[in-house]
Amino acid sequence: MATETAKKGFLHYLTTVDHKEIGKMYLISALIFFFIGGAMAWMIRLELFEPGQQLISPDVFNQMTAMHATFMIFFAIIPGLVGFGNYFVPIMVGSPDMAFPRLNNWSFWVMPFAGALMLGSLFVEGGSNAAGWTIYPPLTDKLYSPGVGVDMWILGVHLAGASSILGAINFIVTILNMRAPGMSLFKMPLFVWSWLVTAWLMLIATPVLAGAITMLLTDRNFGTSFFNMAGGGDPVLFQHIFWFYSHPAVYIMILPAFGMISEIIPTFSRKKLFGYSAMVYSMATIAALGLIVWAHHMYTVGMDLVAQTIFMSMTMLIAVPTGVKVFSWMATMWGGRLEFTVAMKYAIGFIALFTLGGLSGVMLAAVPVDYMVHDTYFVVAHIHYVFVAGSFMGLMAGLYYWFPKMSGRKLCEKLGNWHFWLTFVTLNLTFFPMHFLGLMGMPRRIADYNPIWTDMNQIATIGAIGFGLVQLLMVYNVIRASKKGAVAGDNPWEGDTLEWTISSPPTAHNFEKLPVVK
Amino acid sequence: MxxxxxxxxxxxxxxxxxxxxxxxxxxxxxxxxxxxxxxxxxxxxxxxxxxxxxxxxxxxxxxxxxxxxxxxxxxxxxxGYDKVPKVLDLANRYGMVFFIASEVMFFAAFFIAYFYASTFNIVWPPSNIEVLSIELPVINTLLLLSSGATISWAHHALIKGDRKTLVRYTLLTAVLGFIFLGLQMLEYSHAAFAFDSGIYGSAFYLLTGFHGFHVFVGSVMLLVLYKRLKKGDFSQKHHFYFEGAAWYWHFVDVVWIGLFLFVYAL
The missing domain is CATH 1.10.287.70 (Helix Hairpins)
Structure with missing residues (x-):
């Protein structure tokens, strides 16, 4: 079987239909875009180190805030999670590959074009999208954003969206149709469940985003009036349709991380997961509720009071299934024989810090509170506790957990420890002060600010620089371990899911014989 | 291996x-x-x-x-078409169903825009818009509904093993699709409003335009189906491609019913 993959040039990777290779390519490209998005975050933080204008012009600053979010969401976090999903979902359900391997190849290889459009938009006349990643009209109308940057942004998201939709179909069909004999739905590992739920969200929500940005594109270029008051349209309509995708997008970015944590916690607690079926149902509930709470991003737009109340209550309800998950993880650890590997530390860090992000989310869901802190740094703090302390730490937990399976070698635990603790400290140093800034009223997306906010901004900037540098440790660890890391063996963590029953790295098509699950 | x-x-x-x-x-x-x-x-x-x-x-x-x-x-x-593994058949079916589901959500965005705009504007259709007469859309509705019937007819013929009727009715379905597209273009050429004449024109052309494009794609699928039928593909039991094309065609049909009801009739 090894002879099949003897030659591995560019053409091999271009045409590959192997889910493991495609998964790895997703992970590597996500890592590259993570550093590109990170560089933009540095520029934002350096500009904000002091009040006044020093490093970049306000227009470039606006582009940086928009493009930092765009790259992190569409090109780093989602593809990173898709990478782990692509690699491990087929193995964990006991299948030789994804349901549609060639479609899987398409989903990956359209992403470089999307990335090129996004990166290119920074260098065209007028620059890229400077209206935030939410691209609200009228700011993104031809009148206020005359350059082609916004058009490139829209087309880039279109391509990335097509990749997401087809990838989602692939995941759903793989999970529903390709499970090994005996692997009933309620025997599936939680990570697989998380991907089933996430893929549903992607399938339902992403085409709606495509519709929204298509209308924006025609408004900009063909004189339509969907979001133009003069022609009878309404910019608020864009916000509704945009958030119908973009709120579920938050769950698309966090549910697979939930799934990974639900694998790691039981493995290193040497216990079965507490409340398996409650974990599954809570994930489905989060997804279902997530689809009907979008307008909590728009309280201040002049909505009906009844609508605001309904969206507030629905949003707060999400805290219940999320709480079920957090408590189930803690109950899994309770009385377990805990082993504090780096993966486990990341998982525990995830639970602690993501919960902070969840709690500030409940605060923001309250209409009166949101009126006070809308569009302030409090919102920035909240979403970074969800994405960095949540999705990013989840990804890191997954990396330390599954790297031995993917490469056959272990990451250095000592370096990993440094990486974890420094990440933990710098992360909080960066984002915790933002809560205070928000409560003090500092608006987001501004290049200059009132000097009373200087202290907190300086702490955040120092934290951000540190956070970025610390991530180099992770890259160094990965590169070094893939060459000289300690040989891992098939089951270094004594996990009990299917991926640990096959060799590290797995051979082509994973299983000599399809596993039978009892 | x-x-x-x-x-x-x-x-x-x-x-x-x-x-x-x-x-x-x-x-x-x-x-x-x-x-x-x-x-x-x-x-x-x-x-x-x-x-x-x-x-x-x-x-x-x-x-x-x-x-x-x-x-x-x-x-x-x-x-071969005598024995298709069940998992493979199921994968194709699931795949097509979910693809159509994503298309439904794509159209949902435009329908919601239309409903929003018709509620948001006090006068709807806007007073400067001379709406199109209903005759042509009625003919188009009849055309698409009949094409839904002909493709089902073809399916029954396929199951019964009547290849001649099957080929004939498949071609007829595709032809009805192309006639629909022709009439749609005729209607566009008569319209007194354009893509850029305010929200009504925007929503009208985007909805009917995207629908028309889907009719085109569906018709091409049917033509490929026709070619394959002529070459003797498929068996009475296994003909996923036929079913996929037919499902897509019914989806396009249903979207049109929505368009006819909400954009033209009401």
């Missing part, structure tokens, strides 16, 4: 055609950007260059997707 596989999953060989169709899609996106950039900047050479890129991109996309499609047809011919 050296040993015989103990499962029926489809594990294809590496292929260049998916990345080729990615290249096509990417080129088209870049060409669109070039067109927009050259339109406002008055650069005739640039505009020509953009158009060439668009055509090359489209051809590349069609080449990649077409070759990919041919590959699938070839594989199913080699497998």
């Amino acid at each position: 050296s040993h015989t596989q103990d499962h029926d999953f489809h594990v294809p060989k590496p292929s260049i055609w998916p990345p080729v169709s990615c290249l096509g899609a990417g080129l088209m996106a870049f060409a669109f950007v070039m067109m927009v950039a050259t339109k406002s900047a008055d650069m005739p050479w640039g505009a020509l260059y953009a158009q060439i890129t668009m055509v090359v991109g489209l051809l590349t996309l069609v080449l990649g997707a077409g070759k990919w499609w041919c590959m699938l047809i070839k594989e199913s011919r080699e497998r």
